Amino acid sequence: xxxxxxxxxxxxxxxxxxxxxxxxxxxxxxxxxxxxxxxxxxxxxxxxxxxxxxxxxxxxxxxxxxxxxxxxxxx
Amino acid sequence: xxxxxxxxxxxxxxxxxxxxxxxxxxxxxxxxxxxxxxxxxxxxxxxxxxxxxxxxxxxxxxxxxxxxxxxxxxxxxxxxxxxxxxxxxxxxxxxxxxxxxxxxxxxxxxxxxxxxxxxxxxxxxxxxxxxxxxxxxxxxxxxxxxxxxxxxxxxxxxxxxxxxxxxxxxxxxxxxxxxxxxxxxxxxxxxxxxxxxxxxxxxxxxxxxxxxxxxxxxxxxxxxxxxxxxxxxxxxxxxxxxxxxxxxxxxxxxxxxxxxxxx
Numbered sequence: 001x002x003x004x005x006x007x008x009x010x011x012x013x014x015x016x017x018x019x020x021x022x023x024x025x026x027x028x029x030x031x032x033x034x035x036x037x038x039x040x041x042x043x044x045x046x047x048x049x050x051x052x053x054x055x056x057x058x059x060x061x062x063x064x065x066x067x068x069x070x071x072x073x074x075x
Numbered sequence: 076x077x078x079x080x081x082x083x084x085x086x087x088x089x090x091x092x093x094x095x096x097x098x099x100x101x102x103x104x105x106x107x108x109x110x111x112x113x114x115x116x117x118x119x120x121x122x123x124x125x126x127x128x129x130x131x132x133x134x135x136x137x138x139x140x141x142x143x144x145x146x147x148x149x150x151x152x153x154x155x156x157x158x159x160x161x162x163x164x165x166x167x168x169x170x171x172x173x174x175x176x177x178x179x180x181x182x183x184x185x186x187x188x189x190x191x192x193x194x195x196x197x198x199x200x201x202x203x204x205x206x207x208x209x210x211x212x213x214x215x216x217x218x219x220x221x222x223x224x225x226x227x228x229x230x231x232x233x234x235x236x237x238x239x240x241x242x243x244x245x246x247x248x249x250x251x252x253x254x255x256x257x258x259x260x261x262x263x264x265x266x267x268x269x270x271x272x273x274x275x276x277x278x279x280x281x282x283x284x285x286x287x288x289x290x291x292x293x294x295x296x297x298x299x300x301x302x303x304x305x306x307x308x309x310x311x312x313x314x315x316x317x318x319x320x321x322x323x324x325x326x327x328x329x330x331x332x333x334x335x336x337x338x
Contacts, residue, residue, distance in 0.1 A: 021144075022148040022159050038176065068299075
């Protein structure tokens with residue numbers, strides 16, 4: 001799936017920041033530790049109207065998630 | 076009695092359940108709205124939960140109606156534990172769907188449940204076999220505490236109460252209403268109206284000192300095992316008896332049926 005790719009510095013600018021009263025940015029790392037941001041169609045107008053509209057200029061790239069941790073966890 | 080779907084703050088309408096009215100007002104005040112069907116469905120859900128002695132055990136109830144973050148963030152039970160959504164969620168009349176995202180309930184299990192019995196639930200409308208987690212939290216490194224529902228993790232359902240106390244069972248169709256329930260030092264999972272897997276004996280109740288996430292698992296403040304399953308209801312509360320767990324499913328399924336989104 002496609003997401004917006006961020007540098008570490010760009011991630012630090014938006015991580016945890018609210019762009020709407022009940023919504024905030026959360027960036028996730030891919031399998032290689034690269035930061036990604038995902039925005040739904042519902043998110044986009046809110047972000048567009050915020051001070052964070054610059055995220056739409058970020059390059060889009062294919063996101064490959066890290067492998068899930070083993071379950072059940074071992075004591 | 077059904078209220079207007081836009082902008083009406085109803086503070087003193089007789090004949091309407093006061094708890095539902097407070098919830099409705101929270102939705103509108105937050106900038107959300109409910110259709111008339113969503114209003115009647117949530118009202119009937121409150122009445123059904125109360126009629127079946129389920130209202131009191133519930134601490135946080137997220138009906139996931141209103142097709143917006145403002146509406147879906149609201150806790151039906153009280154003004155506490157209003158959720159906050161990360162980026163990536165899709166909000167629809169059928170529920171909410173995460174994409175590498177989560178809702179932070181603000182509900183710290185250790186603080187709110189402590190060493191008491193726990194019930195958590197998740198209504199899933201998506202059939203997939205991806206290794207994901209749907210609701211809960213755990214401490215890392217593994218081996219501390221786990222309270223989570225993983226509907227179809229590596230093809231197996233896991234409902235954890237602690238690292239070594241979990242229910243596992245094959246799950247061929249991941250859609251349905253899931254409950255992880257601890258009561259009388261027994262850990263049970265329920266899928267729809269039936270117990271799902273075997274009963275696991277507990278020696279104590281364990282609660283993780285973290286907020287519960289919906290749409291993935293909170294691992295010490297970081298989202299792990301993110302889900303892509305559409306959530307149409309989630310809750311956290313005290314442990315239920317088997318009869319209560321069955322009645323809980325009946326009430327939630329009736330709620331979903333009213334909304335034409337039952338699975």
